Amino acid sequence: MQIRALLPEAEVIVVDDGSSDSTGEAASKAGARVVRHPYSKGNGAAIKSGARAAAGDVIVFMDADGQHDPADITTLLARLDEGYDMVVGARQAGSQASIGRGIANRFYNRLATYMTGHKVADLTSGFRAVRAAKFREFLYLLPNGFSYPTTSTMAFFRAGYSVAYEPIHAAKRVGKSHLRPLHDGLRFLLIIFKIGTLYSPLKLFAPAAAGLFLLGSLWYLHTFIQFGRFTNMSALLYTGSVVVFMMGLISEQITALMYRDS
Template sequence: MKVSVVMPAKNEAATVAIVVSAIRALYPDVEVIVVDDGSTDRTAALASEAGAKVVSHPYSKGNGAAIKSGARAAAGEVIVFMDADGQHAPADIERLLARIGEGYDLVVGARQQGSQASVGRGLANGFYNRLATYMTGHKVEDLTSGFRAVSADKFREFLYLLPNGFSYPTTSTMAFFRAGYSVAYEPIHAASRVGKSHIKPLKDGVRFLLIIFKVGTLYSPLKLFAPVSVLAFFIATLWYGYTLVMEGRFTNMSALLYTGSVMVFLMGLISEQITALMYKDKA
């Protein structure tokens, strides 16, 4: 099978040539594409000199936008996505491709203990994995890893769903599960990146909450909305029982909680139908 390696890169002049050269040395027949996302250094020139095909954005559009540009430009039947900052070992590509050869549509490089950039991000990723496992009913070992191999045709089916920011791994993984495609995980060790991360803790705190809702809405919104609805209904019943015993009446608060419970459930039901339409087969 023909393979393309796609690497989004923004100001990665310190490592991009090293990574590209290592890939080309190990896999001479593989197409290597570096998507320069509006770098202000020599990232594009160094990548080209090392033997990569370079796709350049005139300004920074985001990691997800770079992934989409690379996927559109790739000629391979299988696309391997990896970072250009030295975190991912080119030697691990072979193991991901071996799992694709076993019949999987998406193989994710699952970072092992000690591979997370910080304790906070490790805890956040652990929470994502547990939530995604609950939503899909399948064990999710690493929802946010950017090192992955995918069937190119199947990945392109979901380009319209992918955000332009950093949460493309979450979105694509949940989309593959929802569509009924086969997903596997291959253990890897991610090294510390060279240079400064482009992720901002405060800004990405909001992203943390958005990803939680995105995980739910991309797979089965009712699984996310139903527990909230049941909790509101339970609190309303407790409050109604308390006020009935203490005051002998049905209060406005009970009415508000019961109404909120029904509204949340109906929102989940409507979202479930909209999600189903998102994944309908294309004629």
């Protein structure tokens, strides 16, 4: 194994997520510690099992499809030693599986940057090094599906932990992808908004409230000029604006309670 050659003292854990082939046996023969799921639970569930099983103070997560170069591990660890709590391998141009996915990821990165107030270079990269104790704080937030990178990144920023990005080049994956571009693109977008409400709800609710208020004002101006009166539609839009904004305030308080120190 390349990892074993580069880091002979490292604990290598392979999570066999209910595979029907001999993945677990091959990994065990290569010297890895294998954690087995009796059936497939999802990428996020595998990450959580691996994080619980790891004994070290630092955990490096890698995909098992051949995209990530083990030689980059030492670079991530070096950045972690600079005082960061999480270092993410940010895929560079040419690393995306398709043009469409590259465009979608750039959009996700910009949206996450707006929500967090920090530069997010690669929101969905699964190649990252983390402080184990701090990562485990957020296991209860991580979904069992494909969005663990999104959730953990947003959670680290929300908790005030230090996150850095290290440029990497991801190779073409080995095997067939289980992701469906349209379906999973919409799902990732929904996940971002869900995490956004956990991270900074007002950054979602306030623009929506402002939009409703603006629509109500424009409609009121129109009806006042045309008919000289205030209509029920304007009242509905103004009321919706206030309700959405108040929901944002309440969500902000709930979010603060979720991230309080235990």
